[in-house]
Amino acid sequence: MSNVLIxxxxxxxxxxxxxxxxxxxxxxxxSGFKAAGPLFIALGxxxxxxLPAAAMGxxxxxxxxxxxxxLTVALxxxxxxxxxxxxxxxxxxxxxxxxxxxxxxxxxxxxAFKPQFDASSDxxxxxxxxxxxxxxxxxxxxxxxxxxxxxGADKGVLVTDRVLGGADTWATSTTIAGAIRKLDYDLIxxxxxxIDGDTAQVGPQIAxxxxxxxxxxxxxxxxxxxxxxxxxxxxxxYHMVKAQMPCLITALxxxxxxxxxxxxxxxxxxxxxxxxxxxxDLVDVDDSNIGLNGSPTKIARASDxxxxxxxxxxxxxADPVSYIVGxxxxxxxx
Numbered sequence: 001m002s003n004v005l006i007x008x009x010x011x012x013x014x015x016x017x018x019x020x021x022x023x024x025x026x027x028x029x030x031s032g033f034k035a036a037g038p039l040f041i042a043l044g045x046x047x048x049x050x051l052p053a054a055a056m057g058x059x060x061x062x063x064x065x066x067x068x069x070x071l072t073v074a075l076x077x078x079x080x081x082x083x084x085x086x087x088x089x090x091x092x093x094x095x096x097x098x099x100x101x102x103x104x105x106x107x108x109x110x111x112a113f114k115p116q117f118d119a120s121s122d123x124x125x126x127x128x129x130x131x132x133x134x135x136x137x138x139x140x141x142x143x144x145x146x147x148x149x150x151x152g153a154d155k156g157v158l159v160t161d162r163v164l165g166g167a168d169t170w171a172t173s174t175t176i177a178g179a180i181r182k183l184d185y186d187l188i189x190x191x192x193x194x195i196d197g198d199t200a201q202v203g204p205q206i207a208x209x210x211x212x213x214x215x216x217x218x219x220x221x222x223x224x225x226x227x228x229x230x231x232x233x234x235x236x237x238y239h240m241v242k243a244q245m246p247c248l249i250t251a252l253x254x255x256x257x258x259x260x261x262x263x264x265x266x267x268x269x270x271x272x273x274x275x276x277x278x279x280x281d282l283v284d285v286d287d288s289n290i291g292l293n294g295s296p297t298k299i300a301r302a303s304d305x306x307x308x309x310x311x312x313x314x315x316x317x318a319d320p321v322s323y324i325v326g327x328x329x330x331x332x333x334x
Contacts, residue, residue, distance in 0.1 A: 171294045178283050188212070
């Protein structure tokens with residue numbers, strides 16, 4: 001285990017030292033490669049990834065050489081590390097070693113380029129780009145759509161307007177339905193539910209606004225001509241449901257594994273035009289049904305979830321039905 005942790009620490013340190021070092025060379029004043037460009041950075045980071053892996057690859061048996069806490073978590077989650085006889089304790093140790101190695105590598109970059117940093121105070125926030133990345137213009141909804149295009153979507157549509165803010169499920173579904181009416185569609189796929197309200201109402205409400213059939217909890221889908229066949233998850237089994245398109249489906253996470261972004265997709269996303277729709281673009285939508293004022297849901301009080309009480313084991317000689325009925329009567333449930 002110690003060799004694994006040492007390898008992850010030194011490998012991550014070298015990766016950050018070399019990778020951030022090339023960024024410093026390109027960014028800082030009075031450096032030899034000032035303004036050398038993104039191709040130079042890409043080449044430098046490619047070598048920064050390869051060299052530590054090659055140098056430390058043989059330090060231990062089945063050494064993963066991930067040099068990245070996020071990758072380590074992913075490999076642990078899919079079972080790759082545990083299948084390689086790495087314990088949970090080793091995985092946690094790897095994450096700590098990688099974070100420590102990255103921290104030390106960044107410090108070494110700062111020490112090595114200290115004179116150039118002192119001569120580059122005029123660059124302001126651009127200096128952060130040596131150690132981290134961020135969108136050139138921060139626009140989270142726009143950036144999310146760009147990622148979707150890079151993963152294979154044909155185009156992105158952003159619905160945004162100040163008057164649409166503060167919407168509950170009713171106002172949200174009304175807004176989305178108004179935007180969809182401007183588009184050509186045959187199959188609408190939404191998520192099952194959002195993680196904030198957790199109501200699972202927006203998808204079915206969109207279908208109701210548009211007058212479409214809806215199938216919820218889709219685990220598998222298959223298009224058959226002008227119809228769609230859906231394997232719908234249901235308690236301890238599933239339903240096979242067929243609907244005529246156009247229709248709407250709410251999807252479970254089991255429906256599909258998101259694809260990775262491709263280099264070609266990333267270039268397409270950079271050049272893609274994101275269509276922006278505002279209140280004036282929504283079709284057949286009344287102002288009384290949008291935004292905060294059009295939201296019938298009013299939050300009276302918010303609180304943390306109530307913790308469940310401790311369970312109780314029934315005596316072995318007790319009749320299960322009588323015991324449960326007695327408990328329900330004690331709680332005045334029945």
